[in-house]
Amino acid sequence: xxxxxxxxxxxxxxxxxxxxxxxxxxxxxxxxxxxxxxxxxxxxxxxxxxxxxxxxxxxxxxxxxxxxxxxxxxxxxxxxxxxxxxxxxxxxxxxxxxxxxxxxxxxxxxxxxxxxxxxxxxxxxxxxxxxxxxxxxxxxxxxxxxxxxxxxxxxxxxxxxxxxxxxxxxxxxxxxxxxxxxxxxxxxxxxxxxxxxxxxxxxxxxxxxxxxxxxxxxxxxxxxxxxxxxxxxxxxxxxxxxxxxxxxxxxxxxxxxxxxxxxxxxxxxxxxxxxxxxxxxxxxxxxxxxxxxxxxxxxxxxxxxxxxxxxxxxxxxxxxxxxxxxxxxxxxxxxxxxxxxxxxxxxxxxxxxxxxxxxxxxxxxxxxxxxxxxxxxxxxxxxxxxxxxxxx
Ligand SMILES: Cc1ncc(COP(=O)(O)O)c(C=O)c1O
Numbered sequence: 135x136x137x138x139x140x141x142x143x144x145x146x147x148x149x150x151x152x153x154x155x156x157x158x159x160x161x162x163x164x165x166x167x168x169x170x171x172x173x174x175x176x177x178x179x180x181x182x183x184x185x186x187x188x189x190x191x192x193x194x195x196x197x198x199x200x201x202x203x204x205x206x207x208x209x210x211x212x213x214x215x216x217x218x219x220x221x222x223x224x225x226x227x228x229x230x231x232x233x234x235x236x237x238x239x240x241x242x243x244x245x246x247x248x249x250x251x252x253x254x255x256x257x258x259x260x261x262x263x264x265x266x267x268x269x270x271x272x273x274x275x276x277x278x279x280x281x282x283x284x285x286x287x288x289x290x291x292x293x294x295x296x297x298x299x300x301x302x303x304x305x306x307x308x309x310x311x312x313x314x315x316x317x318x319x320x321x322x323x324x325x326x327x328x329x330x331x332x333x334x335x336x337x338x339x340x341x342x343x344x345x346x347x348x349x350x351x352x353x354x355x356x357x358x359x360x361x362x363x364x365x366x367x368x369x370x371x372x373x374x375x376x377x378x379x380x381x382x383x384x385x386x387x388x389x390x391x392x393x394x395x396x397x398x399x400x401x402x403x404x405x406x407x408x409x410x411x412x413x414x415x416x417x418x419x420x421x422x423x424x425x426x427x428x429x430x431x432x433x434x435x436x437x438x439x440x441x442x443x444x445x446x447x448x449x450x451x452x453x454x455x456x457x458x459x460x461x462x463x464x465x466x467x468x469x470x471x472x473x474x475x476x477x478x479x480x481x482x483x484x485x486x487x488x489x490x491x492x493x494x495x496x497x498x499x500x501x502x503x504x505x506x507x508x509x510x511x512x513x514x515x516x517x518x519x520x521x522x523x524x525x526x
Contacts, residue, residue, distance in 0.1 A: 143267035148468065148487040149260075155472070156481050167502060167510045170481045172309060172455065174374040175501045176429070178415070179422045182373060185414040189407035199403035202230025202382070206409050209416035210382050216420075218341070218352035226387040227360075229394060232379040232404055234339050234366040238303075239265045241364070244396040245333055245389075246271045246300060253295075253302040255286060257310050257488035257495075259337065262303045274299065277491045284313035288326050296330040304353070305337040307344060307453030310488045310497040314348065314452050320356040327362035333389065334363030342372035342423050344453040345431045353385075360386050371455065372423060373415045378408045430455050433500040433507055440511035445520045448498075457498040458485070467493055470519075478513040 152170065160166055177183065189195055207224035214222045222228060231237040238261050246252065248270035254262050256275035266273055274295055276286035286304075304323065306315035327334045336353035344350050353365050368381030383390060415422075437457060438450050448459040459482075461470040467484035474480050474496075483499070485492030500507070514520065 140268060140270075143270075144264060148484060152471065152481070152483070152487075155475065159475060159479065164479050166475075167478075167480045167506050167513075169498045169500070169502060169507075169510065170483045171501055172499050173376050173501065174371060174455070175503075176374050176426070178374045178378075178411075179419070181418065181422075182375070182411045182415050186378070186407045186411040189410040192407075195405075195407050197406070199406045199409060201398075201403055202228065203406070203409050203413070205413050206230055206382075206416075209413045210384065213416040214352070214354075214384060218350060218355055220352050220354045220384075222354070222384050223387070227384055227390065229383045229390045229397070230404060230409070231366070231368075231381045231383060231397075232401065233370055233376075234337060234368040234381040235261060236379070236401075237364075237366040237381060237383045238262065238335070238337060239268075240396060240400060241335055241366075241383075241393060242266050242269045242271060242301065244393045250301075251295060251299040253286075253291065253299050253332070255303065255305060255308070255311075256490060257485060257492035258303070259305060259309050260488060262337075263489075271301075275489065275491070276302075278308070278311050278313070279491070283316075284308070284311045285315065285319050288322055296326070296332070299330060299332050301333045301335060302327065303335045303337065305339075306351070307340040309340065309454060310456055310483070310485065310492065310495075311458050312340075312451035312454035312456050314344065315351055315353075317351060317356065320351065320353055320359065323353075324356050324358045324362055328358065332362070334359070336363060336365045338365050338367045339371055340454040341367055343427055343430050343455060345427065345434065346452060348452060362386070364389055369412050369415055372426070373412075373419055374426070375408075375412070375415070378405075378411070380404050380408050380412045430500055433502075433504060436504055437498065437500060437507045437511065440508065441514070444511060444515040446514070455500045457500065459496050459498055461485075461494060461496055463494075467496055471496060474514070474517075474519055477517040477519060478510070480510045480513060 207228040210228045211222040211224040214220045242265045246269045278284040341350045364385035370376035467486045471484045483497040485495030
């Protein structure tokens, strides 16, 4: 009855403690405004739902799908051409996954051995660390610092580490730090990866939530990127399909072939009605993408401007569904989060849950309607949190 040693490598303490505290408050009758979860609160558009409903009644709908349908691969290829100006071969450069989580959790199994070094962003999406812990990799953190525009400083990675590193994970626009990459940074990454023979995995899950008329930059749009890496994406955030698990990896065909060998042993594919609905989304979803982006942009403006007006000067995120907010000095991120819950019922995530460089920040998710965001601002304005911030 003893769990594996491997399980001891996970540290989910902050998240589970926070969730327990939140449920305790709910049980006590407190009205909680939950801005801690990075899951879309809206449904997919009706044309996607309709496609799924129609497909589910078909005779072969419940058979194993095993892999992505050829039409899905073609739809991804067309989507990449149309949205990111990248050529993708549907037959050899696309691999379907059950959301990007499936890709991110399993790619290390295909490419890493115990003790191999991986370069990970800190703060970073928690699944990266978990995935590399499972394979027993050594994690080398690349700090994302405000003074560097939250881009990793590759010059700061010593050649001895770079030589031993086998993989690097990047995420732009990012979670929890909603920063954008630049073309020149990605060019530097490609050169670095070629020099040290590092596999680059770019997590592009928030590719469609980019504001202020800025354009997404796919890692694969950079010359030479396909020689060194892969890009993971999904329909979870772009089309609000988070629960109907579907995503894909695009890029280097040799890497994809290796990964397919592992994947064919892991699962029997995505439910085909989900695949068919996703095809419709990828082919015909541009109008919805615009509306969805506008929804988050409006929420962002309301929350950030509202907080600024009451004295909490948080930075305007250029992308994603997150605000990465600095907290007052003298408090740890965790202490601040508990104070906020106690005084206002607003739940956010402490930045240190995403790595040591997240200390001093909280992540606020824009996953509630405008009225609830306004209510959150009102409660924060009336609490002692603002004097805490002003006195810093
Ligand atoms: C940065 C990032 N990558 C990947 C994922 C996984 O999403 P999915 O598996 O639904 O594509 C998430 C989910 O929150 C995320 O924030």
